[in-house]
Amino acid sequence: MEYMSTAEIREKYLSYFEAKGCKRWPSSSLIPDDPSLLLTSAGMVQFKPYFLQQKQLEAPYVGTTTAQKCVRTNDIDIIGTTGRHLSFFEMLGNFSFGAYFKKEMCAWAYEFSTEVLGLPAERLYFTVYLDDDETIEIWKDLGVPEDHISRLGEEDNFWRAGPTGPCGPCSEIYYDQGEEFGCGSPDCAPGCDCDRFLEYWNLVFTQYDGQEDGSFVPLPKKNIDTGMGLERIAAIMQGVQSNYETDVLRSLVGVGERLTGAVYGADADADLSLRIMADHSRSVTFMIADGILPSNEGRGYVLRRLLRRAARHGRMLGISRPFLVELVETVIQSSESAYPELREHDAYIKKVIGTEEANFARTIDAGMNILNNMIDGLEKAHEHLLKGLDVFKLNDTFGFPLDLTKEIAAEQGIEIDEEGFHAEMTKQKERARAERLKKNISGWSEDLFGTLTAEPTEFVGYDTLKSDSVVVALSDEETLTDAIATDEQAKEGVLVVLDKTPFYAEMGGQAADHGVITGAECVLRVQDVKKTPKGYYVHTCTLESGIVHVGDHLTARVDKEYRMAIARNHTATHLLQAALREVLGDHVHQAGSYQDASITHFDFTHFSAVTPEELVRVQKIVNDKIFESMNVTVKEMPIEEAKKLGARALFGEKYGKVVRVVDIEGWSTEFCGGTHVKNTAQIGGFKIVSESSVAAGRRRHGPGLLRAGAPPRLR
Ligand code: SER
Numbered sequence: 018m019e020y021m022s023t024a025e026i027r028e029k030y031l032s033y034f035e036a037k038g039c040k041r042w043p044s045s046s047l048i049p050d051d052p053s054l055l056l057t058s059a060g061m062v063q064f065k066p067y068f069l070q071q072k073q074l075e076a077p078y079v080g081t082t083t084a085q086k087c088v089r090t091n092d093i094d095i096i097g098t099t100g101r102h103l104s105f106f107e108m109l110g111n112f113s114f115g116a117y118f119k120k121e122m123c124a125w126a127y128e129f130s131t132e133v134l135g136l137p138a139e140r141l142y143f144t145v146y147l148d149d150d151e152t153i154e155i156w157k158d159l160g161v162p163e164d165h166i167s168r169l170g171e172e173d174n175f176w177r178a179g180p181t182g183p184c185g186p187c188s189e190i191y192y193d194q195g196e197e198f199g200c201g202s203p204d205c206a207p208g209c210d211c212d213r214f215l216e217y218w219n220l221v222f223t224q225y226d227g228q229e230d231g232s233f234v235p236l237p238k239k240n241i242d243t244g245m246g247l248e249r250i251a252a253i254m255q256g257v258q259s260n261y262e263t264d265v266l267r268s269l270v271g272v273g274e275r276l277t278g279a280v281y282g283a284d285a286d287a288d289l290s291l292r293i294m295a296d297h298s299r300s301v302t303f304m305i306a307d308g309i310l311p312s313n314e315g316r317g318y319v320l321r322r323l324l325r326r327a328a329r330h331g332r333m334l335g336i337s338r339p340f341l342v343e344l345v346e347t348v349i350q351s352s353e354s355a356y357p358e359l360r361e362h363d364a365y366i367k368k369v370i371g372t373e374e375a376n377f378a379r380t381i382d383a384g385m386n387i388l389n390n391m392i393d394g395l396e397k398a399h400e401h402l403l404k405g406l407d408v409f410k411l412n413d414t415f416g417f418p419l420d421l422t423k424e425i426a427a428e429q430g431i432e433i434d435e436e437g438f439h440a441e442m443t444k445q446k447e448r449a450r451a452e453r454l455k456k457n458i459s460g461w462s463e464d465l466f467g468t469l470t471a472e473p474t475e476f477v478g479y480d481t482l483k484s485d486s487v488v489v490a491l492s493d494e495e496t497l498t499d500a501i502a503t504d505e506q507a508k509e510g511v512l513v514v515l516d517k518t519p520f521y522a523e524m525g526g527q528a529a530d531h532g533v534i535t536g537a538e539c540v541l542r543v544q545d546v547k548k549t550p551k552g553y554y555v556h557t558c559t560l561e562s563g564i565v566h567v568g569d570h571l572t573a574r575v576d577k578e579y580r581m582a583i584a585r586n587h588t589a590t591h592l593l594q595a596a597l598r599e600v601l602g603d604h605v606h607q608a609g610s611y612q613d614a615s616i617t618h619f620d621f622t623h624f625s626a627v628t629p630e631e632l633v634r635v636q637k638i639v640n641d642k643i644f645e646s647m648n649v650t651v652k653e654m655p656i657e658e659a660k661k662l663g664a665r666a667l668f669g670e671k672y673g674k675v676v677r678v679v680d681i682e683g684w685s686t687e688f689c690g691g692t693h694v695k696n697t698a699q700i701g702g703f704k705i706v707s708e709s710s711v712a713a714g715r716r717r718h719g720p721g722l723l724r725a726g727a728p729p730r731l732r
Contacts, residue, residue, distance in 0.1 A: 018134065018135040018136055018137065018254065019135060019254075020254065020255055020256070021134070021251070021254040021255070022251075022255075022264050023247060023248070023251045023263060023264055023265050024354065024355070026109075026134070026247060026250055026251055026254060027084050027107070027109065027247060027355060029133055029134075030082070030084070030109040030129070030245065031082050031083075031084060031109070033125075033129050033133055034080075034082035034111040034125075035082060037079070037080075037111075037117075037121075037125060038077070038078060038079035038080070038116075039078060039079060039080040039081055039082040039111050039112075040074070040078040040080070040081045040082070041081075041082055041083075042081040042082065042083045043083070044083055044084060044085045044086050044356070045057060045062065045063035045085065046307045046308070046603060046604055047086055047087075047088055047303060047304055047307040047309065048307055048308060048309065048316070048604070048606060049062050049063070050063070050603075050663070050665075051065065051660070052660075052666040052667075052672070053179050053180075053181065053182075053660075054178070054179060055315060055316050055319065056087075056088045056089075056090070056304075056316055056319065057085065057086070057087055057088065058087050058088065058089045058178065059085070059087060059108060059110075059178055059242075059244055060083050060085035060087070060108045060109075060110030060112070060242070060243075060244050061110065061112060061178060061183070061221075061223070061242040061244070062085075062178060063083075063085075064081065064112050064114070064242070065178075065182055065183060066661070066663065067081075067112070067114040068114060068183035068223055068226075068236060068240050068242070069182075069183065069226060069236070069661065070114070070115075070236070070237050070238065071661050071663075073114075074114055079113060079116040079117055080111055080112050080113040080114065080116055080117065080241065081111065081112045082109075082110065082111040082112070083108075083109075083110050083111075083112075084107050084108070084109055084110075084247065084355060085107065085108045085109075085110060086105070086107060086303050086356065087105070087106055087107065087108050088104055088105050088300050088303070088304065088319070089103075089104065089106075090104050090300075090319050090322075090323070093322070093323075093326075096292075096293065096296055096297075097289050097290075097292040097293040097296065097330075098289060099259075100212070100252075100258060100259020100260055100261055100262075100292075101212070101215070101249070101259065101260060103248060103260055103296050103299075104296055104297060104299075104300040104323060105296065105299040105300035105303055106246055106247065106248050107246075107247035107248065107355075108244045108245065108246060108247065109244070109245040109247055109250075110242065110243055110244050110245070111241070111243050112240070112241060112242050112243070113240055113241035114238065114240050115237070115238025115239065115240060117241060118222070118239050118240075118241060119151065119152060119155060119222055119241075120155055122220055122241050122243065123152065123155045123156060123159060123188070123220065124155075124159060126190060126218060126220060126243070127156075127159045127160075127161075130190065130218070134250070134254060136192060136253070138160070138161075140192055140193045141161070141165065141190060141191070141192065141193075142165050142166075142167070142190070142191040142192075142193060142206075142207045142214060143156050143161055143165060143166045143167075143188060143189070143190055143191070143207075144166070144167050144168070144169045144173065144174055144188060144189045144191070144207050144208060145166065145167075145168055145169075145174065145186075145188045146168070146169070146170075146171075146174040146175055146186030146187065146188070147168050147169070147170055147171075147174070148168075149168075149174075149186055149188070152188050152222075153166055153168075156188075167206060167207060167208075169189075169207075169208050173189070173208050174186060174187050174188070174189065175187065176219065176221045176242075177227055180227065180229070181226075181227045181228060181229055181657075182226065182227055183223045183225070183226055183227075183236065183240070183242070184221075184223065184225050184226075184227045184233070185221055185222045185223040185224040185225050185240075185242075186221075186222055186224075187219050187220055187221040187222065188219075188220045188222075189207070189216050189218065189219050189220070190216070190217060190218040190219075190220070191207040191214040191215060191216050191217070192214070192215045192217055192253050193213065193214055194212060194213055194214070194215055194253075195213070196213065198211070198212040198213040198258075199211050199212070199213035200213070212258075215249060215252075215253065216249075217245055217246060217249045217250045217253060218243065218244070218245040218250075219243060219244045219245075220241070220243045221241070221242040221243065221244075222239065222240075222241065223236065223239075223240040223241065223242045224236055224239050224240070229657075248260040248263055248265075248266065251263040251264070251265075261281075261291075261292050261295060261296075264351075265351045265352070266295050266296070266299075268347055268351055269294070269295035269298060269299070269344060269347055269348065269351075270291050270292070270294075270295045272295075272343060272344050272347050273290075273291040273294045273295060273331075273334075273344070274291065276331065276334075276336055276340050276343065276344075277290075277291075277331065277334035277335055277336055278334075278335070279291060279334050287334060289330075290330035290331070290333050290334050291330075291334075293326060293327060293330045294327050294330055294331055294344060295344070297323040297324065297326055297327035298327055298341060298344035298345060298347075298348055299348050299352075300320075300323050301320055301323050301324045301327070301341075301345075301370060302345050302348040302349065302359065302366055302370075303348075303352075303356070303359070304316070304319075304320045304323075305320070305362075305365070305366045305369050305370065306356070306358050306359050306362050306366055307358075307604055308604040308605075308606060308622035308623070309622075310369060310622070311324060311369070311373045321373065322418075322420060324341070324370065324373055324374070324377070325373075325377050325418075325421065326424075327341060327344075328340075328341060328374050328377050328378070328381075329381065329421070332381070339371060339374045339375055339378065340374075341370050341371075341374050342367045342370055342371055342374075345366060345367055345370055346367075349363055349366075362625075365625060380415060380416045380417065381417075383415045384411055384415035384416070384417040385425075387410075387411060387415065388411060388417070388422065388425060388426075391403060391407050392426065392429050392431055395431060396429075401430065401431055401432055402431070402432050402433070402434055403422070403426055403431055403432070403433040403434065404434055404437060405433075405434040405435070405436065405437015405438040405439075405440060405441055406437065406441055408422050408433050408434065408435075408437070408438040408441075409437075409438050409441035409442065409445075412438075412442075413445065419433075419435070419438060423435075465492050465494075465496070465497060465512070466490060466492075466497075466514060466549050466551065466553050466555065467549075467551065468497075469489070469490055469497075469514070469551070469553060471489045471490070471514075471516070471553075472516070473551060473552025473553060474489070474514065474515060474516065474517060474518055474548075474552060474553050474554040475516065475517035475518075476517070476518060476519075476521075476522075476554065477517050477518065477519050478518065478519035478520060478521050478530070478575060478692070479651070479692070481519055482519050482532075482574065482575040482577055482580065483519060483572065483573065483574050483575070484515075484517050484518060484519045484572070484573050485570065485571075485572055485573075486515040486516055486517050486518060486534075486570075486571055486572075486573050487515065487516045487568065487569070487570055487571075488513060488514070488515060488565060488566065488567050488568060488569045488571060489514045489515060489516050489553070489567070490512075490513075490514040490553070490567060491511070491512065491513060491514075491565060491566075491567055492511075492512040493510065493511065493512070494510045494512060499566060499567050500564060500565065500566040500567070501560060501564070501565055502560075502563070502564035502565075503560050503561070503562055503563065503564070507559050507560060507561045507562070508559065508560040509559045510557065510559075511541065511557075511558045511559065511560045511565070512555050512556070512557055512558070513534065513541060513555070513556045513558055513565070514553045514554065514555055514556075515534075515554065515556070515571070515573060518546075518554045518556070518573055519573055519574075519575050520532060520543060520546045520554060520556060520573060520575055521546065521575075521580070521583075521691075521692055522546040522547055522548040522554050522555075523545070523546065523547055523548075524548060524690060524691075525689070525690050525691055526609070526610040526611045526612060526691075527583060527587055527611075527612050527613075527691040527692070528583055528611075528612065528613035528614070529545050529546035529547070530543070530546060530575045530576065530579065530580050530583070531543055531544065531575075531576045531579045532573070532574050532575040532576040532579070533573075533574050533576075534556065534558065534571050534572070534573045534574070535571060535572050535574070536563075536565070536569050536570065536571040536572070538563040538564050538565070538569070539560060539562065539563035539564055539565040539569070539571070540560075540561040540562050540563060541556070541558040541559070541560055541561070541565065541571075542558055542559045542561055543556045543557070543558050543573075544557050544558065544559065545557040556573075579614050580692060581694070581699070582614035582615070583612055583613060583614050583692065584691075584692050584693050584694045584699075585694055585699065585700045585701065586612040586613070586614070586615075586616065586617040587612045587617070587691045587692065587693055588649055588679075588681070588693045588694045588697065588699075588700060589617060589639065589643075589700050589703050590610055590612055590617045590619055591679060591681060591685045591687055591689070591693075592638075592639045592642050592643070592681065592685060592697065592700075592703070593617070593619055593635065593639055593703075594607060594619065594621070594665070594685065594687070595681075595684060595685035596634075596635045596638035596639050596642075597619075597621060597623075597635055599638060600631050600634045600635050600638070601623055601627065601631065601635075604622060604623070605621050605622060605623060606621060606622045607619070607620070607621055607665075607667060608620040608621055608622055612691075616706075626708070627708055632705050632708055635705065636703060636704065636705050639703045640702060640703050642681070642684065642697050643697045643698060643700045643701070643702065643703060644698070645697065646696055646697060646698035647681050647682045647684065647696065647697045648681070648682055648695070648696055649679065649680070649681050649693050649694055649695055649696060649697065650679075650680050651677060651678070651679050651680075651693065652677070652678050652680070653675050653676070653677050653678075654675065654676065654678060655674060655675060655676075656672055656673070656674055656675070656676050659676045659678045659688060662678065662680070662686055663686060664676075664678045664680075664686045664687055664688050665685075665686065665687045665688065666687075666688040667688070672688060676688050677689060677690055679691070679693055681697065
């Protein structure tokens, strides 16, 4: 078998399946269009709608073939300790949606392995799912001897991307690296944890749609999803012992050697650090190129953790200056031909990484001294447990994340009291909450209504702007009370909870409604509405005249013009998001938004300033959609159905089983609880008044994000 570079293998794979009738398809973003997944972790993720027959592949193709960038971090602590595990890897795949199936796929996999790659047939081993006799027969017909085929259970040979969605039994192909790689056990066989049998290709027979209740519904057609780990097959084709010695990763290990003076293979601890630097620099580069920014939650936290881990291992090998950008340049050079987006966003990626690394350096310098002192103290006292309070102080004062303290302590044989740490965190949250409650931004404390036992307020404002309601609770912002009256003058700060209300409470970036609540004896002007955690809608009002009692029957009326002004801005925001994606690309994701009666702000992920030409195009598209007079429809539906429609959701947002979907004739479809116009023509017109980068240091968004303010002209 001949040496093949990573790039050659990738190209041979894609052209082989192209010749079989598959359409060559680009890798999708690492941010999946699927709120159930944090990151794209397999080639099949972007094809879920095709497996579910919600989308059809155009003729004459029989399937698709991709090289997909993937990130998997479920085993982040193992990465670096073995030669096989990577946080970032490329998956070569081919996918059939009801066209070819097992027989063709196994024959092609065999032909590609033995003839295109030239792997010796006697080194190949095949596993199948327990009762899959059919696949055993297929492998045998292709000439595979019986003792090279074995059956494995669900853990190895049944594949699913997550708890639900397309899945099925699979057959895996292994390469026997030779006895010298093995564990020596007489039971050593494909599936063993040692390095002898290396699994390089997984063929999934995607036949089922896994349901939330754990059952499997057969898919209308039988499909194929295959995945070959590019770095693993490269190791085989390059005759090296681990992924880290293949061309692409070895060049990164080489940069690490140059930066630190360490020599790969000379020392186990240094090797671990060099591997972590090489692997993590790839994942962070690709993640940032796809619009992920370091943060304290979700995928942003995964990125931050990987980046900091790489930075720390460099420091452990003696580098005292920021260095990650140098690794990033090599990542870009080695992958830019297949992933041109890397070079395209080159300066941006380096800026984000440089800023995060510099921030981290400050954290680590301050925290390391303290932590080392703590560890010294423990050693002197012959103790091995770092107190929860100490771990908490490191976190609270020096921003030392729990994972980092744990990792550093473990290196010195010290354990940390995690429970104690969490207890301190809870105490701190309670302290912060108590502070907040003393005076929250709207002037009243949520706890004021914490003792109410009435049913939560029923919101009726999607269908009507007026309701006959009963007063459930009243407060003057200090205590609950049974009645409030005006003196000589109107009384401000009167809080009213109703049994039902048409008033929209400030939520999901949309400002609250204004209006009036009136009764035989009173007039209340509503200035703000908030929903408490227990579901009470608290109307902050000015009591303009009269007296109001708990139990009064009142009429609540939303100011229609004001509501419409907010609705115009909200629907315009949906158009804006769709137009931004059309003009700038699919990496655009909502990072925050706010709409009130006069303006909409929309924060989103993008790599550079939006050019004036792009802004003009975005604005024109939104106005075109307004002039096209498109219908806006709102439907409640089960979350699964909404996903099938391709509705855009906010990642990390918890959605219930039934969701509300706002659709603009299929051009824009979003999960949304807000209030909207019925037809885009009601928006009237749209103008972008400003566009800027959100200030650096604003943690929630980080550098590089943009804000577009877009106030529709109201009349
Ligand atoms: N989805 C399967 C895997 O990730 C095959 O592509 O292994």
